[in-house]
Amino acid sequence: MKKLTPLRLLLGAIGLAVGIVGVLALREATLSTHEPVSAARETELVVSAKTKGGEQDQTLPEMVEAQLQTCRLEVTSDLAGPIESLGDGRFRAVFTPAMDETNQRQFRGCVEDWVIDHVSVNVIELANAT
Amino acid sequence: MRIIAWLAGIGTLLAGALYMIVSLNRWEWNRALFFGLIVLIAEVGLATGLVLRRLARLEYRTTRVDPAVANILRETRPPSADRFAWLREPSRDLNVFITFLVGGGVLLSGIAWVVDRVASKSSSPAGEERLGRQLDPISYPSGGLLLDDITVLAQEVPGANDDQIRQLLRRGGRP
Numbered sequence: 359m360k361k362l363t364p365l366r367l368l369l370g371a372i373g374l375a376v377g378i379v380g381v382l383a384l385r386e387a388t389l390s391t392h393e394p395v396s397a398a399r400e401t402e403l404v405v406s407a408k409t410k411g412g413e414q415d416q417t418l419p420e421m422v423e424a425q426l427q428t429c430r431l432e433v434t435s436d437l438a439g440p441i442e443s444l445g446d447g448r449f450r451a452v453f454t455p456a457m458d459e460t461n462q463r464q465f466r467g468c469v470e471d472w473v474i475d476h477v478s479v480n481v482i483e484l485a486n487a488t
Numbered sequence: 489m490r491i492i493a494w495l496a497g498i499g500t501l502l503a504g505a506l507y508m509i510v511s512l513n514r515w516e517w518n519r520a521l522f523f524g525l526i527v528l529i530a531e532v533g534l535a536t537g538l539v540l541r542r543l544a545r546l547e548y549r550t551t552r553v554d555p556a557v558a559n560i561l562r563e564t565r566p567p568s569a570d571r572f573a574w575l576r577e578p579s580r581d582l583n584v585f586i587t588f589l590v591g592g593g594v595l596l597s598g599i600a601w602v603v604d605r606v607a608s609k610s611s612s613p614a615g616e617e618r619l620g621r622q623l624d625p626i627s628y629p630s631g632g633l634l635l636d637d638i639t640v641l642a643q644e645v646p647g648a649n650d651d652q653i654r655q656l657l658r659r660g661g662r663p
Contacts, residue, residue: 380509387513467515472522 390460392434398456398486400438405469405479406448412476421477422449429468433461448482456486497537501530 407422423441430436435453442450457465466481504526511520 384509384512388515464515467517470514471516472518 390464392460393458395456395458395486397488399454399488400486401435401453401457401462402483402485402487403451403453403465403469403481404444404448404483405451405481406446407477407479408447409477416476418447418477419443419449421474422479425469425474425477425479426451428473429465432468433457433465435461435465494534494537497530497534501527501534504530 403426405422405426407418407425409416409418409421412421419441426437426441430453433453435455435457438452438454444450462484466484469479469481504523508520508523508527511517511523
């Protein structure tokens with residue numbers, strides 16, 4: 359058993375404080391706190407996608423559509439129309455009603471997550487519009 | 489090499505933990521789960537390595553005993569217990585060992601005699617009966633190999649037109 363010196367006690371207290379602050383920060387970052395969005399009517403999304411090693415009869419647009427349809431189940435918004443292909447692996451979609459900040463974070467995380475195999479989607483733009 | 493392995497394990501643990509926290513912060517649950525799994529694997533590997541290292545140290549300590557101490561312990565080792573000292577006692581008296589030896593011999597001889605008698609009475613008839621059953625498929629037919637006159641006259645058997653064979657067959661067929 360090592361002797362407890364003031365320096366060790368100080369270091370232990372600092373480590374404990376850092377740990378508690380980190381856990382609280384992570385809790386705050388992953389907590390859903392929804393608020394009404396009155397200013398905006400819809401949320402516009404632009405993504406870039408690429409596929410690698412997928413099946414032969416699977417196209418990139420349908421993979422992106424599947425990813426967006428899966429992720430919109432985690433938020434309160436829905437696709438307002440068809441997903442528009444902008445070329446060069448970029449796609450645009452509009453969701454209504456507009457997403458609040460928590461929903462935007464959650465939706466962005468889901469879209470960029472490993473939800474569907476063989477496709478990688480990066481969010482280029484996610485913003486509310488009137 | 490060992491240092492590289494330790495550094496690789498620690499680096500994997502720290503990087504996995506960092507990416508897990510970043511993924512959690514970005515709400516990327518699948519990525520967070522994956523990196524959490526990496527952290528868990530690295531943690532188990534490092535813990536196993538630490539335990540094995542501690543065990544190796546203990547083993548190293550036990551194998552390095554001071555020769556002087558070992559010599560002292562060897563010289564002061566207590567004598568082993570003489571558990572058969574009673575066998576060397578004077579055998580003028582009939583002690584327990586002799587009693588058990590003679591009594592056990594008589595008892596075993598009696599049991600062996602009984603087993604021998606029972607076996608001789610039971611195994612021979614049973615063996616003869618079994619041998620008889622085994623000889624039954626190759627035994628001669630009950631009526632003999634030769635045919636009787638009626639069968640010879642009624643059937644056209646090979647050699648029936650030979651006079652000597654017909655004579656033999658008639659003889660064999662007589663009762």
